[in-house]
Amino acid sequence: MRVAVGQAGGPTSVINQSLSAFISEFSPGDLYLIVNGYEGLADDHMIQMGEEEQKHIQMRKQEPGALLGSGRFSFTHEQIKRALSHLIRRKIDVLVFIGGNGTMSALHSLQQQAEAQGYPLNVIGIPKTVDNDIAGIDHAPGFASAAKYVAQSTHFSELDLKAMRNFEQVRILETMGRNVGWLASAAGYLSTESQGPDYIYVPEHEYSIDLIMKDVARAYRAKGYCLIVISEGVSLNNNQTSLSNSRGRTILGGVSKQIEGAVKEKLQLTARAELLGMNQRCYRPAVSKVDEAEAVLVGHRAAELVKGNESGFMIGLQRRDTIGYKAEVTQVPLHIVYDGGERFLPDYYINERQHYNKWLQGIIDIPEPAVSKHSGRSMIL
Amino acid sequence: MRVAVGQAGGPTSVINQSLSAFISEFSPGDLYLIVNGYEGLADDHMIQMGEEEQKHIQMRKQEPGALLGSGRFSFTHEQIKRALSHLIRRKIDVLVFIGGNGTMSALHSLQQQAEAQGYPLNVIGIPKTVDNDIAGIDHAPGFASAAKYVAQSTHFSELDLKAMRNFEQVRILETMGRNVGWLASAAGYLSTESQGPDYIYVPEHEYSIDLIMKDVARAYRAKGYCLIVISEGVSLNNNQTSLSNSRGRTILGGVSKQIEGAVKEKLQLTARAELLGMNQRCYRPAVSKVDEAEAVLVGHRAAELVKGNESGFMIGLQRRDTIGYKAEVTQVPLHIVYDGGERFLPDYYINERQHYNKWLQGIIDIPEPAVSKHSGRSMIL
Structure with a gap:
């Protein structure tokens, strides 16, 4: 059996754990490593895995980034056909990709094209995400570590801002989250009665600058400073802001800067916008141990499916209905993911912090904040 | 003996360890806690430390931010006189501040004013910094943890960028460092022969946009992507960029954005500017254990000096000339700090990575990167 494996889309802190777990189930020689995601597939850029490559990946499984090279690539019908011709020529039986929503739909298209051409190609998807926007599952590896980083950064940033409030009044943290607010909402995980971001804005809802100005003014009046969190994908007055364009995909970002400007101009307060940045998906010390373990699990399960001659599935994670967190590894038909759209x-x-915290609790791997147990009051009077 | 203690300037991840160590040497009742730094001092905003406050601080000593409130404040001659009048009325014998360069010069001025008015006021300074710009010492608490965060973030960000290089070509990381490049230069700590930022720009030198464009183009041609690091205080063509103004002090930042614009326009490459942000001074999981231990040490030593009736000193850290890192706690006359200017x-x-890495090695508390030992080559071909 010849299996080709690749990584696609934005990396996560644990994506290489899934890769390492998957390749550890195969003998060198049976696997083909696709370099640079779908672009590499279209360009026939793959190498046969030798012992050296296998060891190399296993040794670096704790690194962020994507060891095979990932990237974004608009996979046109022409390119799909080209990719397939390479797979046929190389006699690849199974194609496996670690990726997000886009990757699962690309796998689906590839399989359909193979079927149309009468070539028996199995496809299996391994999920990864920082946004948690993949349908058909509870969550995917990568999200919990990003959520942990966002929760911690927000908590520490608020303590910092509170100390500096005679100098700086409003801080606006911008998280990843192109279409969904799972990550931005994690910013409130460490909130207590007397601490936490004042408002969190998510792409699921729509806001106006005027509404946000009212929120900020209210929070500032109440305590002399204000920290808000906003997802990069939020539309203000129906407009998404973007930083730039690359290969047909807009790099979002800048909504916090827009709010910063409005706070300065309309409220006459000092404001600082801050993107939490790439560290959300690559700052290894913030990795959640649960997340890492699950990244390994889905990698192993994918190898099982491949060996069992299964096809057309993405590996998934569901919660078992138990006391305390317990995950179950599932397999989801690709069309469920593909048709499911954004999660x-x-x-x-969004509206009930305690419900969302309970959901996060199992996967985020942050101990209960010691501070909230002892004292609700702040030293600074 | 009545002692008043405050915190001033930008917080660090370990500034509350110095505070906690210091106050643990005094009985409740003997200490006055100054709220919000020099502004609180000028406004007579201080509270007598009771058992509750002492416990509160000791319990939260591992938090970032400043438990007493800090802030920035332009301390005019009028305000110095006002502050002194409060200290005299309250019969304060010793004034202690945890702060940076500006704080040490403010302490100096206060002591001189007290002397001129015939009031016996002792002053002692406890250093903190993320920039490492304090004269008369080797380094001060706060810097090493910030350096660790910068070194790690740069390393992880490069792995992330390398994985995404078909989508994003140039990343520009901006660090803190108003006048000095210690922190920006720490970005190269985890560099190996085949990895690490391509260029690091520090405020000690002057650069033109044209020079940086040549650097970026060269690095990009060589490997298909480019990561550079720049200190917020760098002047490009003699101009510092700033984000905004607050209370007479400019908030620096934006130089990376300027470079991003130039890369897009002049080199026609995709670029992303990223400020490493407030996490440099508040992301607790990045704390260096050495840094934290030294923050405790200087706090205790300050208490000793106060009890020994010493005055006019800042506590310092020097290296002992030994094999391996060993620090010595020193006391530096304030005028040495004050006259010494920026360090x-x-x-x-700047020019010899191995020398600077050797200097950092003792304090930064990052294990040697495992990757560099095993393999210089990158998986992505």
């Missing part, structure tokens, strides 16, 4: 954060979680 | 990063460290 939005339910209003139930 | 610049020597060219010796």
